[in-house]
Amino acid sequence: MTEQGFATDTVRQVSCEKCPLRLLPTFRAFENDELAFVSSFKRGELSVDKGATLLSEGSNSAHLYTVLAGWGFRYKLLEDGRRQILNYVLPGDMIGLQGSLMGEMQHSVEALSPMLLCMFERDRLMELYRGYPGLAYDITWIASREERMLDENLLSVGRRSALERAAYLLAFIASRAQKVGMDGTGKVEIPITQQHVADTLGLSLVHTNKTIRKLIDRKLVQWRDGGCKVLDIKGLMALANWSGLDEGVRPLL
Structure with missing residues (x-):
């Protein structure tokens, strides 16, 4: 199976229960039911090479992503090719939320280094909002953080x-x-x-x-x-x- 033209791992290599990012004190711990949902929400993992375009402005994607490893950046292009980099993405950052809520991406995302991304099914996002208010708040917080950085x-x-x-x-x-x-x-x-x-x-x-x-x-x-x-x-x-x-x-x- 492919996503954005790149091979995906159908068998996950890193379980949500043993995610190395969760060992870091900067991230909040999940409740047991939240962890179970996120584990089922996760579709698999996507490995991309340096220089790959993860998401393109104007595109739609069936997935959301969380960066598990590597570096990337968000950017917009003018018609003449001039580029404005908007922000940089690091492990723990979410990619593709804008496309989920607005129908299509308003910017593009490129890998600065080889990256490993956790893939989540966009169609289940409303299930998260309905059943897991703590996770819904988390997504709101993530969006607000991005606005603050911008x-x-x-x-x-x-x-x-x-x-x-x-x-x-x-x-x-x-x-x-x-x-x-x-x-x-x-x-x-x-x-x-x-x-x-x-x-x-x-x-x-x-x-x-x-x-x-x-x-x-x-x-x-x-x-x-x-x-x-x-x-x-x-x-x-x-x-x-x-x-x-x-x-x-x-x-x-």
Whole structure:
């Protein structure tokens, strides 16, 4: 069976009961009946390669997804091909909810690295709302969190200087990655290019390169072919005048 043109695993490799993300203190625990429903709600797993388009703007999908492993990003394109990256997706984030509630996707999602996604049947979403108010609240919280992040990103693009924008973006991504255990070496390594940064911040590639060079000179980040290694999250936060994430324990579907 295929979804969005990629092979899917019909036999799940990771059970909901033994999900490694549930071991992290950042995610709330399920009630027993919630766990049983989510386990039956899960259709299987989808593995995708780096650079694959998971969902396309204007498309419909029979499934919702939760990122189990890997990195991705949401974006929109203008007719002439110019791209605006809206946000980044990390383990624990949900993909495709917008298409479920609005009929079709209003943005696209691409994999920044190989990814593993949990697939859920979209047609059973109303069953979740009817029978599991705690899970329904979780989905509302997830949507509100996405709105909050977009608010902060819009503030950054609209009012921060180029240097502050870059510092905020890298601190924001690295802070989220830390929360979900993606700093195994002690430092967060983000698999993005300077073009990704430019398309997120609304800057030219030349301006982005000069701005990142300033962050490198301040020893806040290192840049290599594989992406960005964040050396000093607190230093980036201070430079961006950003107080950091404050969301406590969050839902995981």
